[in-house]
Amino acid sequence: MARDAKKMSAPAKAAKSAGKAPFKALVTHSEELALDKALLLSMHDTMVKARCLEERLIAMYKTGHGYFWIGGPGEEAFNVPLGLLIKKGQGPAFDYLHFHYRQSATLLAMGEEGVGAIRQMKNTAGDPYSGGRNFAGHFSKKDWNLVPVSSPIEVQYAMAPGTALVQKRHGGDGITIVTGGDAGTAEGDFASCLVWASRPGQELPVLIIVTNNRWGISTPYEQTQGVEKISDRGLAFGMKTKTIDGNDPVSSYLELKEAMEYVRAERKPYLVEARVSRLYGHSSASGANFATAEADCISQFEARLEKAGLLTKAEAKAVRERYSEQFADIARAVKEEPFPDGSSIWDHVFHGEPGRDPLA
Amino acid sequence: MARDAKKMSAPAKAAKSAGKAPFKALVTHSEELALDKALLLSMHDTMVKARCLEERLIAMYKTGHGYFWIGGPGEEAFNVPLGLLIKKGQGPAFDYLHFHYRQSATLLAMGEEGVGAIRQMKNTAGDPYSGGRNFAGHFSKKDWNLVPVSSPIEVQYAMAPGTALVQKRHGGDGITIVTGGDAGTAEGDFASCLVWASRPGQELPVLIIVTNNRWGISTPYEQTQGVEKISDRGLAFGMKTKTIDGNDPVSSYLELKEAMEYVRAERKPYLVEARVSRLYGHSSASGANFATAEADCISQFEARLEKAGLLTKAEAKAVRERYSEQFADIARAVKEEPFPDGSSIWDHVFHGEPGRDPLA
Amino acid sequence: MANMAQAVRMALHFAEENLGVTDIFGEDVGMPLGGVFTCTQGLKTTWNSPLDERGIIGTAMGIAMAGGKPVAEIQFCDYIYNTIDLLKLAGATHWSSNGQWNLPMVVMTPVGSGIRGSIYHSHSVDATATHIAGWKIVMPSTPLDAYGLLLSACKETNPVMFLIPKALMRIRGTELIPGEPTEDKALSRLIDAPLGDRTKWAAQWPTLEDASIPLGKAKTVRAGSQLTVVSYGRTLPLCAHAADAVAADGLDVEVIDLRTLWPYDWEAIKASVEKTGRVLFVNEDTEVTNFGEHLVRRTVDELFFKLLAPPKLLAGKFVPGIGLADPLEAASVPQQSDIEQAMRALIAVQP
Amino acid sequence: MANMAQAVRMALHFAEENLGVTDIFGEDVGMPLGGVFTCTQGLKTTWNSPLDERGIIGTAMGIAMAGGKPVAEIQFCDYIYNTIDLLKLAGATHWSSNGQWNLPMVVMTPVGSGIRGSIYHSHSVDATATHIAGWKIVMPSTPLDAYGLLLSACKETNPVMFLIPKALMRIRGTELIPGEPTEDKALSRLIDAPLGDRTKWAAQWPTLEDASIPLGKAKTVRAGSQLTVVSYGRTLPLCAHAADAVAADGLDVEVIDLRTLWPYDWEAIKASVEKTGRVLFVNEDTEVTNFGEHLVRRTVDELFFKLLAPPKLLAGKFVPGIGLADPLEAASVPQQSDIEQAMRALIAVQP
Ligand SMILES: Cc1ncc(C[n+]2csc(CCOP(=O)(O)OP(=O)(O)O)c2C)c(N)n1
Ligand SMILES: Cc1ncc(C[n+]2csc(CCOP(=O)(O)OP(=O)(O)O)c2C)c(N)n1
Numbered sequence A, B: 001m002a003r004d005a006k007k008m009s010a011p012a013k014a015a016k017s018a019g020k021a022p023f024k025a026l027v028t029h030s031e032e033l034a035l036d037k038a039l040l041l042s043m044h045d046t047m048v049k050a051r052c053l054e055e056r057l058i059a060m061y062k063t064g065h066g067y068f069w070i071g072g073p074g075e076e077a078f079n080v081p082l083g084l085l086i087k088k089g090q091g092p093a094f095d096y097l098h099f100h101y102r103q104s105a106t107l108l109a110m111g112e113e114g115v116g117a118i119r120q121m122k123n124t125a126g127d128p129y130s131g132g133r134n135f136a137g138h139f140s141k142k143d144w145n146l147v148p149v150s151s152p153i154e155v156q157y158a159m160a161p162g163t164a165l166v167q168k169r170h171g172g173d174g175i176t177i178v179t180g181g182d183a184g185t186a187e188g189d190f191a192s193c194l195v196w197a198s199r200p201g202q203e204l205p206v207l208i209i210v211t212n213n214r215w216g217i218s219t220p221y222e223q224t225q226g227v228e229k230i231s232d233r234g235l236a237f238g239m240k241t242k243t244i245d246g247n248d249p250v251s252s253y254l255e256l257k258e259a260m261e262y263v264r265a266e267r268k269p270y271l272v273e274a275r276v277s278r279l280y281g282h283s284s285a286s287g288a289n290f291a292t293a294e295a296d297c298i299s300q301f302e303a304r305l306e307k308a309g310l311l312t313k314a315e316a317k318a319v320r321e322r323y324s325e326q327f328a329d330i331a332r333a334v335k336e337e338p339f340p341d342g343s344s345i346w347d348h349v350f351h352g353e354p355g356r357d358p359l360a
Numbered sequence C, D: 001m002a003n004m005a006q007a008v009r010m011a012l013h014f015a016e017e018n019l020g021v022t023d024i025f026g027e028d029v030g031m032p033l034g035g036v037f038t039c040t041q042g043l044k045t046t047w048n049s050p051l052d053e054r055g056i057i058g059t060a061m062g063i064a065m066a067g068g069k070p071v072a073e074i075q076f077c078d079y080i081y082n083t084i085d086l087l088k089l090a091g092a093t094h095w096s097s098n099g100q101w102n103l104p105m106v107v108m109t110p111v112g113s114g115i116r117g118s119i120y121h122s123h124s125v126d127a128t129a130t131h132i133a134g135w136k137i138v139m140p141s142t143p144l145d146a147y148g149l150l151l152s153a154c155k156e157t158n159p160v161m162f163l164i165p166k167a168l169m170r171i172r173g174t175e176l177i178p179g180e181p182t183e184d185k186a187l188s189r190l191i192d193a194p195l196g197d198r199t200k201w202a203a204q205w206p207t208l209e210d211a212s213i214p215l216g217k218a219k220t221v222r223a224g225s226q227l228t229v230v231s232y233g234r235t236l237p238l239c240a241h242a243a244d245a246v247a248a249d250g251l252d253v254e255v256i257d258l259r260t261l262w263p264y265d266w267e268a269i270k271a272s273v274e275k276t277g278r279v280l281f282v283n284e285d286t287e288v289t290n291f292g293e294h295l296v297r298r299t300v301d302e303l304f305f306k307l308l309a310p311p312k313l314l315a316g317k318f319v320p321g322i323g324l325a326d327p328l329e330a331a332s333v334p335q336q337s338d339i340e341q342a343m344r345a346l347i348a349v350q351p
């Protein structure tokens, strides 16, 4: 499935300001439900759970319980398999995770509870990721090697070689996983990651992921980037690369598994581009309304599961209702929780030192 | 000769801390002296002139008439043809030049006199490029669209799309030419240039050049970069690319001519990697002594010219002696010229305003 | 009356038509969005750039070199910090080339707190910008000033950084921009892009006048005799309100809007401090190595023996970011109550 | 006695052996060069990085996140300005994650003028660095301090920026580093790489001791009663010499080496200024929005009524660069004569 040597295709012809070019032909895609039933159903369950969580966060924004929403509805089919395949734990024996702001589904697949995301949305003192300091979707969890999600786009690609280098030296099969969007690949840091991951004899065990939703806020990919397949950016570096259908959880699972096994065993980089949807626009700044023109990975997957006799419409509906209620309840409770105190701004400026105003 | 679609080769195997890998097989190279005699001899003449100029600058450094030397001996076979092919003049109808610090030979080929470089080496007030402010080799000449050579590596690649964009809009056949070294391609700015030059429908008329001497100061290329042919970096962007033998003035001339004609006519980018030598080490900081392990493009070219009956040993020697003496004389004279006055630091902080200390 | 986003847009329209502006670009600057704050809707030379701040600044430099006149936007000043080397290079180009090359370019970017922007949409960049030689630095606090200063910025032949306080972006002015319609919603109907499909929409520009305001001139927004307050941007209106508030207690405060940070109007500050003997500088950038500290230094340098009280700086706390939760933001950057308190304390100091 | 380059090298050797340093890297940091100033010759964990400052800082952050302890070099601080966003992010990581992640990393870089480095090998970065919250900033002026402060930097669990004044790099100390051989050329024979082929060379390290100097502690290098001078880096010895020179005229100047810029030793400054009533801050970064201005502000904030004269800053001129020709460099950054003149002028001020 990997293609580390191929002919380049010509760049996309002209900028189309709306819609997406069909990319089926460019991606590796599975027609079969080639996974066992339990896994399929558990993936479906977590995808729906993640969608319900994000929809709750959006509802909180719309009812004034949070200042800003950004998140991952539309990327569940990719993010859930990714989460399931991660080697979870702390330290270089486990995977280091340099994520972007659309990966709630990955966290849920890893076993995280949704309440943390809800607390962060409401910026309460109990927000486990930033103590009410950072925006929604900006996770951080040291226990799981999840480094703080950064608002500045693409800097995670500059840091990822560092964790991977420690892992290369450490041995074992822990790898570094870094994720970002398509528009962000225009930043030099994406190229830096390719350079640093492929030093001869020092190749790094890093899974370099780009989730390509063909948008950067309001700007269509075709308008600003002449690269037809982002995964091709890795070829000059002698790197294994592929472009996959991130709207299909089955092919995402299989393709990620293959790529991760390569990185874990060979201790070398792999660049994966996943074509995904952006289902509620960029963020609350653009309204956070459902984008009907985009493929919805959950309804697509449900249709396939139904056709294969693995899940009925009623069952699917039940899953959704269960999570919707669950998160509504949690949100109701979180609304009563306290905000951080103003004086807490001094906490954690320096590690190992009590917080204080240095000029007071 | 161009190769815009090809199979990738595997990355260079291991870091070798000395010497160079043979790269003959990777480059386009001409065995014939397929240019007319007058051009061949004039290229030879300018190559020698440039070498003598640089050797004079080095001698100035070594005798205490300058604080720092950096320059281009070893790149003449590439830089002279480049200079001859440039469309010289001011404004977007002519070529914009974003050079690095090894291009004295290009300037001489364009018709510049050597005295300016000598003044800059001696940091006299009369230095036409920077008024005694900047290092040797840091040219700037607005009359010829030569933008100031920058010490920070690679920033020229971030600026080049701007001049090219104005030229694209202006029409005509003026192009932007940007040059830098191999190690510098690790900076994100090199990738930025590829991105900005290839926006779909907005492709820019920019000739993107990398002179690959396989060194970044003391660090061998093979130790830090897993890219076998730097020109391959352009492929994902749908760009025309090639790797050429920059030690051969004939193939440099022909290959540059072809690439430039494409950029001038098609108004699209072309990435050219030229394999060159670094004949006096990185700079005066590394001693500025002749590197016997590197191919000397001038002696190689002289051997070919002699074999073809176009130039005798005696004639070649005469050319060299003439320029050596010429530059020695100029340097002697420049040594008597005044330094800039301390108060001149205030001049040209703001365009159109008299220099003054804003706090005085 | 126009708000600041509309004022910026009108200035850019005037500059496209009359001042030779050739390229207004940056992330999401072109249609359909016309900028995340709508500052660039409906303009004729806008385009959407790749998501690459270094490319944006570098390309602006190149355009300026080739005789164009770019207005480049960095979407939030929080994202300008990977380009400081390029900004320094732009500021140095005229000087390094001994006067050969100059770069007529404008970089505009929204700055500051006040919209619950959390850690990465609340930065101030004035300390960083004023430390870079070769740039002019502008920050308006009213729509009319934004209009007039941006026209001057577009006329400049040097690099200008135009900082737009995002907290003031949607606040309407109290003065008409010359040419703007007087009726309340008329301007919006003319120049604000509609919701929904915008492919057929075109702005209808009022006939605007050149109301440029020279760079380097401060504005005294409130006269007073007991204390000089110098500010700019988001904190400027807070200072004016605070001055009104303490006036109730008989305190008489002069408030100066610096408007241009570099070169700044030292004569205006000096004249005021010579009159009042007391000065408070207010801005919201973090307070260590802060531009207000430069102004304090200049004050003690030149006016030490005329001071009745130590010159004071009220600025942002020295923390790594501005937290999202209300109490965090309030504790991090000056609020009106902090300013009132500082005013009272300074006037109370007896020499 | 060791020069500063040798002192840095010995500290790094000690830190590799005893303090858990895992990676000393950057452009040309590994052998055969061992750094453009030889600071990293013969060390066991050095390696040559790609020519990419953003990659260097980012990789250092990643190494620190994964439990390594990196010392990353930026070859000249002039080339750090495309990484300011990453430095800010490193300084914010502990805070943004509400105390979860901390980054034990050292960034070292040569700073300042004095080697005829022209526009891009003469920068100072102290103003920029001290404006970034979450970092500790260190700048030694002697080899022994360099040794002791670098050991403390390597023990830190927070990001530390270690600024090495390049003008002082080759100047021998007057104090022995504990463990360094006493005989004059012995150290060089042991730890300086030979000219020519270095493939078979290995450093022979003396047995060094932990002589760490706590961060945040200034050093009074000369006691005096009439004027306090606070400096660091290249200008520190100039201040000491200037104090000696004006002593001939009966002027009694106290000179404090700040050594750590953040957190700085305010108690030491305060105690001295309370004694002398006069203070001169000296550094060579450009003088607008300069760290010395912060120190001036703090001084007037807390000590205004104890001052006999306005606190002064002597710093670099506000120009885009330092020109190559001698008269340009001399006119751009403080020279000993400028310092003497400022000392005399300040002592002459009568309240
Ligand atoms: C360095 C930087 N520049 C600009 C922004 C503002 N911004 C936030 S998201 C975004 C678009 C990102 O697009 P892409 O990388 O494709 O990711 P997506 O949001 O589509 O998943 C922009 C411009 C930012 N956060 N950081
Ligand atoms: C941004 C930046 N980083 C580091 C340096 C220091 N430096 C000067 S030249 C050089 C090596 C450049 O190598 P390469 O790009 O291959 O060009 P070459 O000198 O070999 O022609 C370095 C690291 C610099 N000038 N600018």
Ligand SMILES: [Mg+2]
Pocket (backbone or CB within 6 Å): A181, A182, A183, A211, A212, A213, A214, A215, A216, A217
């Ligand atoms: Mg996207």
Ligand SMILES: [Mg+2]
Pocket (backbone or CB within 6 Å): B181, B182, B183, B211, B212, B213, B214, B215, B216, B217
């Ligand atoms: Mg090179």
